[in-house]
Amino acid sequence: MSKIKANQLVKDAFLSTVMTFVIAGILYFTFINLAVLDPFEKAFKDFKFTDIFYSERFNSSKRSDNIVLVNVKHANRFELAQAIDKVNGNNPKALGVDIIFKDLKLAFTDSILKETLSRTPNLVLSYYKDGDSIVENHDYFNIPDASKGYINLDLEGQNTVVRDFLGYNKNLDAHSFSAELLLKSGQIDTDFIDQRLKKPIPINYIGGDDMFLSFDIEEVMASETIPAMKNAIVLLGYLGDENPEFDIEDKHFTPLNKAWVGRAVPDTYGVTIHANIMNMFLSKSLLYRAPNFIIYLIAIILCFGLTYVTMKLYLKNNFVFDIIQRPIQLVFSVLLLYLALLLLQTNIYLDVIPIILLCLLGLEMIDYYVYLVEYLNKKFGWQSMLLS
Amino acid sequence: MAKYAFILIFCFTFQSAFTQDSLCVFKVNGSVLKTSANAIQVVKKGDYIIRSDKFVLDNASNILSIDKLGNAYVLNQKGNYSFKDFISNKESKSSSGLTSKYFKLIWKELRNANGNATLIGGVFRGEQLMIFPRDTVKIASSKIAFGWKRADEDSKYYVFIRDIENDKTAKFELNTNELTLYKANPIFSNGTFFEWVVTTDEFPNLDNLTFFSFELINKSEYKSLIKDYSAFQQELKALGFSSEDIKNAICEAYGICN
Numbered sequence: 047m048s049k050i051k052a053n054q055l056v057k058d059a060f061l062s063t064v065m066t067f068v069i070a071g072i073l074y075f076t077f078i079n080l081a082v083l084d085p086f087e088k089a090f091k092d093f094k095f096t097d098i099f100y101s102e103r104f105n106s107s108k109r110s111d112n113i114v115l116v117n118v119k120h121a122n123r124f125e126l127a128q129a130i131d132k133v134n135g136n137n138p139k140a141l142g143v144d145i146i147f148k149d150l151k152l153a154f155t156d157s158i159l160k161e162t163l164s165r166t167p168n169l170v171l172s173y174y175k176d177g178d179s180i181v182e183n184h185d186y187f188n189i190p191d192a193s194k195g196y197i198n199l200d201l202e203g204q205n206t207v208v209r210d211f212l213g214y215n216k217n218l219d220a221h222s223f224s225a226e227l228l229l230k231s232g233q234i235d236t237d238f239i240d241q242r243l244k245k246p247i248p249i250n251y252i253g254g255d256d257m258f259l260s261f262d263i264e265e266v267m268a269s270e271t272i273p274a275m276k277n278a279i280v281l282l283g284y285l286g287d288e289n290p291e292f293d294i295e296d297k298h299f300t301p302l303n304k305a306w307v308g309r310a311v312p313d314t315y316g317v318t319i320h321a322n323i324m325n326m327f328l329s330k331s332l333l334y335r336a337p338n339f340i341i342y343l344i345a346i347i348l349c350f351g352l353t354y355v356t357m358k359l360y361l362k363n364n365f366v367f368d369i370i371q372r373p374i375q376l377v378f379s380v381l382l383l384y385l386a387l388l389l390l391q392t393n394i395y396l397d398v399i400p401i402i403l404l405c406l407l408g409l410e411m412i413d414y415y416v417y418l419v420e421y422l423n424k425k426f427g428w429q430s431m432l433l434s
Numbered sequence: 435m436a437k438y439a440f441i442l443i444f445c446f447t448f449q450s451a452f453t454q455d456s457l458c459v460f461k462v463n464g465s466v467l468k469t470s471a472n473a474i475q476v477v478k479k480g481d482y483i484i485r486s487d488k489f490v491l492d493n494a495s496n497i498l499s500i501d502k503l504g505n506a507y508v509l510n511q512k513g514n515y516s517f518k519d520f521i522s523n524k525e526s527k528s529s530s531g532l533t534s535k536y537f538k539l540i541w542k543e544l545r546n547a548n549g550n551a552t553l554i555g556g557v558f559r560g561e562q563l564m565i566f567p568r569d570t571v572k573i574a575s576s577k578i579a580f581g582w583k584r585a586d587e588d589s590k591y592y593v594f595i596r597d598i599e600n601d602k603t604a605k606f607e608l609n610t611n612e613l614t615l616y617k618a619n620p621i622f623s624n625g626t627f628f629e630w631v632v633t634t635d636e637f638p639n640l641d642n643l644t645f646f647s648f649e650l651i652n653k654s655e656y657k658s659l660i661k662d663y664s665a666f667q668q669e670l671k672a673l674g675f676s677s678e679d680i681k682n683a684i685c686e687a688y689g690i691c692n
Contacts (some may be wrong), residue, residue: 114480
């Protein structure tokens with residue numbers, strides 16, 4: 047192939063890539079703006095290829111004893127107070143109570159719980175934002191020295207699957223429960239939260255509650271001491287009572303779900319999600335999310351390269367091109383996803399879906415590009431290598 | 435050159451032995467004792483174990499500990515162990531890496547080998563024959579007696595006992611409604627968690643049967659578990675119940691049986 051012809055093919059591949067991006071843009075805005083397509087948009091948000099990494103346990107996670115979970119089951123306030131006292135006796139770095147005492151119950155047990163909470167050092171209580179209102183502990187349980195963190199796991203643009211977390215919420219001007227616990231335990235400082243955690247960060251899950259040292263409330267109350275709690279972050283929350291298989295109280299959908307498409311049963315307790323978030327900081331395994339600029343730059347380069355190579359094939363043998371177009375798409379998607387998983391293993395989170403979709407569309411666009419240049423050739427004498 | 439290579443290999447081989455000063459107990463099943471400064475203690479979840487500790491593992495007991503880096507170490511055979519023995523028993527993990535797991539998954543998906551999960555719209559409410567051991571009990575006795583209701587006069591009964599940890603199932607055919615097995619039976623040799631079911635169908639679909647589960651514990655565990663119900667025991671004692679009746683009551687009410 048002469049140099050002029052090669053240049054012409056590069057021009058064709060480039061224009062086909064541009065056409066791919068224009069068509070993709072039109073389709074994307076149609077998806078976003080047409081209410082009738084909302085279900086499709088939501089379905090796409092529920093699915094991420096990279097969830098396979100956690101769902102199929104591709105990561106070789108290590109257990110953690112820096113965070114200790116205490117399952118409060120359906121214990122009453124007196125039992126909770128006793129358990130908190132026991133935990134305090136083990137001198138944890140910080141104690142997080144992932145429970146909201148919305149109303150007053152029995153004056154006697156309420157007073158014991160309040161008394162226990164008020165003498166708990168490094169205590170972090172929880173609250174959440176529901177619409178425009180804040181749901182928090184009853185005023186009676188307001189402990190002046192205790193910190194508070196929001197336990198919302200919902201983020202703008204995130205569907206039911208909890209993949210990201212936000213350490214600092216600008217609208218609330220507040221820190222999340224896990225960020226506040228890390229702050230109390232001296233793992234991070236306020237500047238770090240305000241600067242680094244104001245944008246959603248992907249959660250690097252190590253697993254469910256079996257990856258953390260966890261105790262039932264009865265075990266805590268029956269123990270004299272639990273040495274592992276010393277200098278650990280202890281979280282009190284709900285990790286299921288009887289029949290965990292059918293218990294969905296405070297259970298959420300996460301990428302750990304066995305079903306990475308069409309999730310039906312929630313998989314991870316809220317308190318375990320907080321533990322996973324904190325573990326990222328403690329084990330220094332924060333995920334770096336590749337910016338959109340990088341994602342689309344990779345998409346442009348790969349889409350162009352793939353279009354160029356397949357156009358060459360198209361020129362050599364149109365029949366072979368038609369036959370192997372689909373296998374190329376499959377192999378390319380499999381390899382790209384593999385690359386994304388390898389990056390995730392090194393703590394780089396690359397949203398591979400736009401790249402895969404644009405490259406696949408790029409291959410589909412070659413036939414349409416040929417129709418277009420044929421039309422332009424007839425009308426305006428447009429030159430292209432793909433004209434027969 | 436060879437000398438340096440030897441030193442390097444030596445350092446890498448014994449690196450873990452030199453770097454681990456303590457381990458945190460993550461999980462304990464059965465009875466594990468440790469000798470620490472001439473004192474014998476029961477090892478519990480959340481304890482730390484140090485270099486000078488020695489361990490005794492009872493039958494069907496196991497212990498999992500982790501170091502500061504999260505590496506896990508397991509002991510699951512009866513015997514006496516030192517700290518050094520412990521850290522040489524690193525938890526075996528699947529040797530296949532991401533690449534192998536990923537391409538195996540893709541191959542399965544392409545072959546649709548995962549198939550469709552069975553989906554049913556109903557619940558099991560079948561008449562269960564099993565009487566004892568009832569569901570989710572802990573048994574410390576050296577022999578386990580299984581009992582069930584009679585179906586028809588001349589029915590044969592098929593008892594299935596499944597070792598949950600090792601996924602092995604034993605089957606027995608009987609004409610009576612009782613079966614007693616000793617703990618020394620090979621079925622119980624490798625595990626602690628079991629489930630059982632009895633049916634009159636010789637070749638049932640086990641997925642369609644509701645199993646009762648039970649856990650085998652040892653005497654010391656039994657003693658420590660029933661301590662939690664000392665108030666209940668004293669109350670029954672005050673009412674004139676015999677110690678055998680009290681044991682039965684604890685078994686019935688709290689599922690801790692001897």
